[in-house]
Amino acid sequence: MRTAHTVVQVRAAEAALMATVPDGTLMDRAATGLATACVDFLGGAYGVDVLIVAGSGANGGDALYAGARLARRGARVAAILLNPAKAHAGGLAALRSAGGHVVPEDEREDAVARADLVLDGIVGIGGKPGLRPEAVRVMELVQRYDVPVVAVDVPSGIDVDTGETPEPHVRAAVTVTFGTHKVGLLVDPGASAAGVVHLVDIGLGPYLPDPVVESLQASDVAALLPVPDRTSHKYTRGVLGVVAGSDQYTGAAVLAVSGALGGPLGMVRYVGPDEPARLVRARWPEVVAGEGRVQAWVVGSGLGEAPERAEDVARALAGDVPVLVDADGLRHVLGRCEGEVLLTPHEGELARMLEVERTDVTARRLHYAREAADRWNATVLLKGATTVVAPPSGPVRVNSVGTPWVATAGSGDVLSGICGALLAGGLSPLDAGSMGCFLHETAGVLASRGGPIVAEDIAAALPDAYRFVREAGDAESA
Numbered sequence: 001m002r003t004a005h006t007v008v009q010v011r012a013a014e015a016a017l018m019a020t021v022p023d024g025t026l027m028d029r030a031a032t033g034l035a036t037a038c039v040d041f042l043g044g045a046y047g048v049d050v051l052i053v054a055g056s057g058a059n060g061g062d063a064l065y066a067g068a069r070l071a072r073r074g075a076r077v078a079a080i081l082l083n084p085a086k087a088h089a090g091g092l093a094a095l096r097s098a099g100g101h102v103v104p105e106d107e108r109e110d111a112v113a114r115a116d117l118v119l120d121g122i123v124g125i126g127g128k129p130g131l132r133p134e135a136v137r138v139m140e141l142v143q144r145y146d147v148p149v150v151a152v153d154v155p156s157g158i159d160v161d162t163g164e165t166p167e168p169h170v171r172a173a174v175t176v177t178f179g180t181h182k183v184g185l186l187v188d189p190g191a192s193a194a195g196v197v198h199l200v201d202i203g204l205g206p207y208l209p210d211p212v213v214e215s216l217q218a219s220d221v222a223a224l225l226p227v228p229d230r231t232s233h234k235y236t237r238g239v240l241g242v243v244a245g246s247d248q249y250t251g252a253a254v255l256a257v258s259g260a261l262g263g264p265l266g267m268v269r270y271v272g273p274d275e276p277a278r279l280v281r282a283r284w285p286e287v288v289a290g291e292g293r294v295q296a297w298v299v300g301s302g303l304g305e306a307p308e309r310a311e312d313v314a315r316a317l318a319g320d321v322p323v324l325v326d327a328d329g330l331r332h333v334l335g336r337c338e339g340e341v342l343l344t345p346h347e348g349e350l351a352r353m354l355e356v357e358r359t360d361v362t363a364r365r366l367h368y369a370r371e372a373a374d375r376w377n378a379t380v381l382l383k384g385a386t387t388v389v390a391p392p393s394g395p396v397r398v399n400s401v402g403t404p405w406v407a408t409a410g411s412g413d414v415l416s417g418i419c420g421a422l423l424a425g426g427l428s429p430l431d432a433g434s435m436g437c438f439l440h441e442t443a444g445v446l447a448s449r450g451g452p453i454v455a456e457d458i459a460a461a462l463p464d465a466y467r468f469v470r471e472a473g474d475a476e477s478a
C-alpha cells in the first residue's frame with residue numbers, strides 16, 4: 001500500500017524521529033536518496049550539468065546537500081539562489097566545498113540553457129501554493145529550454161495537502177519525496193505535476209499515524225481478491241443484478257455485463273427492456289434475464305431519461321444488498337443513502353450532483369469526492385486519470401496505475417460491471433471501487449500495450465488483469 005499523510009502529520013512524525021537521532025541526520029538521509037535518484041535519472045553523474053533552484057527553507061537545503069554529493073561524483077553543479085541572504089547556510093557551504101558555485105543573476109539564462117537537469121528546491125512542505133515572481137521567471141526559462149526537473153519532496157507551488165494547483169507551480173519529470181507520500185503527489189492535478197514519484201525512506205515509518213490517502217498496489221489487490229475454492233458454487237461466489245441500458249443505449253447493457261463477467265462472480269442477472277436483453281443474451285447465453293435474488297446491484301449506465309427507470313434505481317437502493325449507481329442512475333439518488341452504496345460519477349456528473357461547475361471539480365477532486373461521500377453517506381468513486389474513491393469516513397483511496405488509452409466510450413460501463421462483480425463477491429464499496437478501478441486500468445494497460453483500444457478490449461482483458469495481479473502478489477510475498 002502506498003500511503004500519504006498531511007503536512008501536519010509529517011511535521012509531527014519528523015519532530016518525534018528527530019528527537020531520537022543526531023542533528024542533520026534526516027537531511028543527510030534525504031539528500032543521499034535525492035542524489036541517488038538524480039544519478040539514476042541521468043544514468044550517471046560524471047560530466048553532467050546540474051542546476052539547483054533553491055528557496056530559503058530546508059527544501060532548498062536538501063537540494064544543495066544533494067548537489068554537493070553530485071559534485072563529488074563528477075557533476076558540474078550550479079545553484080540559483082532565489083533569496084541569497086536566506087539560503088540554507090549548511091547546504092550552501094557543502095555545495096561550495098564540493099566545487100559547486102552560485103550562478104550570478106545575469107548568468108541565469110546561460111545556466112539554464114546548459115543544464116541537463118534542474119533540481120527544484122524552491123519550497124517543500126513549508127510552502128504555500130503558488131510561486132513567487134522570481135521563481136516563476138526562473139521556471140519559465142527551464143520550460144523554454146525544456147530541461148527535465150527533479151522536484152525535491154514536492155513540485156513547488158502545488159497545494160501539498162490537496163493536490164490542487166490554483167497558482168503557478170513546477171512540473172516535474174520525477175519527484176523524490178521523503179518519509180511518506182504527500183497527499184498532493186497522489187491526487188490530480190498535483191499528481192500530474194509530480195511525474196514519477198520516488199519515495200526515500202528516512203525512518204519516519206514508526207512515527208506516522210494512519211494515512212489520509214492510500215493507493216493500492218498489485219499485492220494489496222491480490223490479497224483482497226476473491227478466489228473460489230472447492231466448496232464454491234455460483235451462489236456462494238455471488239450473483240450480480242445489472243440494471244443498465246435501454247432501447248436507445250443498448251451498448252451500455254452489453255458493456256456493463258461484459259465488465260461484470262470479467263470479475264470473480266458466479267452469475268449475472270440482467271434486468272432491462274427486451275432489445276438490450278436480447279443483445280446481452282445473444283452475446284452471453286450464461287446471463288439470466290429477469291429479476292431474482294442477487295448479492296449486489298449495478299444500476300444506471302445507459303438508462304436514458306425514462307421515468308420508470310427511476311423506480312428501478314429507487315427499488316435497488318431500498319433493498320438490503322449493496323448497490324453501485326452509475327451515470328444516468330445518479331440523477332435518481334436523491335437523499336442520503338442507507339446500507340452499502342457506491343456512486344461512480346465522472347467529473348461532469350459529480351458537478352451536476354453538487355450543483356457546481358465541472359471545472360471546479362477538476363480543480364478540487366479530493367475535496368468534492370469527500371463532500372459528496374459525506375452528503376450522500378455513500379462511497380464516491382470519482383473517475384479520472386487518478387481515480388479518487390472516498391468513503392463516508394476513513395482514508396480515501398486513489399488509483400495511480402493505468403493508461404490514458406482507457407479514456408474511451410463505454411469504458412465507464414465496463415468499470416461499473418467489474419466493481420459490481422466485486423460487490424457481489426462480498427467486498428465493501430471502498431474495496432470494490434478501488435480494486436475494480438485497479439483491475440480495469442490494468443486490463444487497459446494489458447490490452448493497449450501503447451495503442452488504441454475500445455471498451456470491449458478492456459472487458460476482454462479483465463481475466464488477464466486478474467491473473468497479472470495475482471502473480472504480482474505472489475511474487476511480492478515470495
Ligand SMILES: NC(=O)C1=CN([C@@H]2O[C@H](COP(=O)(O)OP(=O)(O)OC[C@H]3O[C@@H](n4cnc5c(N)ncnc54)[C@H](O)[C@@H]3O)[C@@H](O)[C@H]2O)[C@@H](O)CC1
Pocket residue numbers: 014015018026027030055056057058059060062122123124125126127128129130131132135152153154157178202
Ligand atoms: N523537517 C525535517 O525533518 C525534514 C525536512 N526536510 C525538507 O524540508 C522541507 C520543509 O522545509 P521548511 O519547513 O524549511 O519549508 P520549505 O523549505 O518547504 O519552505 C519554507 C520557506 O519557503 C518560503 N515560502 C513559503 N511559501 C513560498 C512560496 N509560495 N514561494 C516561495 N517561498 C515560499 C517560506 O517563507 C520559508 O522560508 C521538506 O519539504 C523537505 O524537503 C527533509 O530534509 C527531511 C527532514
Ligand SMILES: [K+]
Pocket residue numbers: 059120121122123124151152153154155156
Ligand atoms: K520542491
